[in-house]
Amino acid sequence: MSEHISGELLSSYIDDETDEDEKAIIERHLGICLDCHNEFVNLTLLKEQILKEYLMVDIPVSMEDHVMAKIQQSISQKSSSFINHAAIFVVLSFALVGMGATGPFLSIGLHIFNTLFSIAGGLMYAITSILSAIPYMVEAISAVIFILIVLAIFILRYLVNTLAKTVEAGDIS
Amino acid sequence: MVNDLHQIIIEAKKGDQNAFRQLVTAYKGTVFRHAFSLLNDRMEAEDVTQEAFVKAYYSLPKLENEFAFVSWLTRVVTNLCYDKNKKLNKKKLAESEELIENVRMPNASSPIEQSIAKMTIKEAMEKIPLEQKNVLILREIQGYSYSEISELLQIPLGTVKSRINTARENLRKELEKG
Numbered sequence: 001m002s003e004h005i006s007g008e009l010l011s012s013y014i015d016d017e018t019d020e021d022e023k024a025i026i027e028r029h030l031g032i033c034l035d036c037h038n039e040f041v042n043l044t045l046l047k048e049q050i051l052k053e054y055l056m057v058d059i060p061v062s063m064e065d066h067v068m069a070k071i072q073q074s075i076s077q078k079s080s081s082f083i084n085h086a087a088i089f090v091v092l093s094f095a096l097v098g099m100g101a102t103g104p105f106l107s108i109g110l111h112i113f114n115t116l117f118s119i120a121g122g123l124m125y126a127i128t129s130i131l132s133a134i135p136y137m138v139e140a141i142s143a144v145i146f147i148l149i150v151l152a153i154f155i156l157r158y159l160v161n162t163l164a165k166t167v168e169a170g171d172i173s
Numbered sequence: 174m175v176n177d178l179h180q181i182i183i184e185a186k187k188g189d190q191n192a193f194r195q196l197v198t199a200y201k202g203t204v205f206r207h208a209f210s211l212l213n214d215r216m217e218a219e220d221v222t223q224e225a226f227v228k229a230y231y232s233l234p235k236l237e238n239e240f241a242f243v244s245w246l247t248r249v250v251t252n253l254c255y256d257k258n259k260k261l262n263k264k265k266l267a268e269s270e271e272l273i274e275n276v277r278m279p280n281a282s283s284p285i286e287q288s289i290a291k292m293t294i295k296e297a298m299e300k301i302p303l304e305q306k307n308v309l310i311l312r313e314i315q316g317y318s319y320s321e322i323s324e325l326l327q328i329p330l331g332t333v334k335s336r337i338n339t340a341r342e343n344l345r346k347e348l349e350k351g
């Protein structure tokens with residue numbers, strides 16, 4: 001057999017990626033052809049050189065610290081953006097309540113609203129600071145706080161309405 | 174060792190930060206070597222490695238199969254390096270244009286110095302296309318089989334085979350030039 005081994009076949013041979021038949025043909029040829037044998041030696045050498053070159057690369061020692069710091073940073077960014085959203089929501093709901101509940105009943109309504117709201121606020125800060133280390137927790141907490149705030153607004157509106165009706169009735173009689 | 178890693182991946186998946194840190198320790202060598210061989214720049218490779226692990230931290234809970242972690246990570250590093258390379262090429266191009274326009278310096282290194290400097294593997298690697306470099310690195314350094322590379326990069330097995338061969342041919346041409 002006089003045909004030389006193609007580059008691709010030789011390349012997969014040194015990677016041990018040829019089937020048994022191919023392997024047998026290649027080895028038989030390498031035994032008699034100096035050109036192909038030299039090619040084989042050069043390729044093997046190149047393979048060793050590449051491996052040596054990159055295995056010698058120094059691996060950064062403090063990689064773990066950097067990665068963990070980046071993760072902490074991204075977590076606190078997430079929760080601070082959550083606090084921003086919560087703050088905007090609180091301001092909006094105050095404005096809404098302010099518009100809906102004006103008049104002499106404001107103080108009574110606001111007292112109940114404030115109580116509920118401060119619970120929500122306290123919870124928000126306590127929980128975010130404790131659990132900011134856990135990912136995907138922020139979303140769950142924000143849902144709970146959202147429900148609390150909505151509840152507070154509804155109770156306030158109900159109270160204002162009932163009080164208004166009672167006073168109106170009193171005025172007529 | 175492999176069983177331990179499997180356990181660590183499961184723990185990290187549950188959100189255990191200590192386990193995740195161990196995971197970084199276990200894989201930082203593989204990831205950094207891959208990034209460094211593709212980018213040929215320590216700082217950029219460190220950047221990519223960190224980014225890959227941060228991505229891993231957030232994607233880990235969604236990973237269905239723990240066994241797929243390494244190949245998933247390898248794919249992330251490949252993609253990050255491709256993106257980085259695009260940016261670096263743009264920067265290099267801008268810089269070299271600036272250099273041609275502004276400084277017409279006499280040869281910084283004399284012809285003698287140039288001929289003495291023999292091209293290293295790393296320098297030759299820089300001259301070959303990134304896709305070729307990537308398959309070669311995945312094979313030589315990371316030790317993946319042809320079929321694993323084919324699956325990893327979503328390219329036909331025949332392409333893997335021919336690309337590795339082309340990469341070697343080009344690499345040798347560059348080394349002979351040097």
Ligand SMILES: [Zn+2]
Pocket residue numbers: 002003004005029033034035036037
């Ligand atoms: Zn031959």
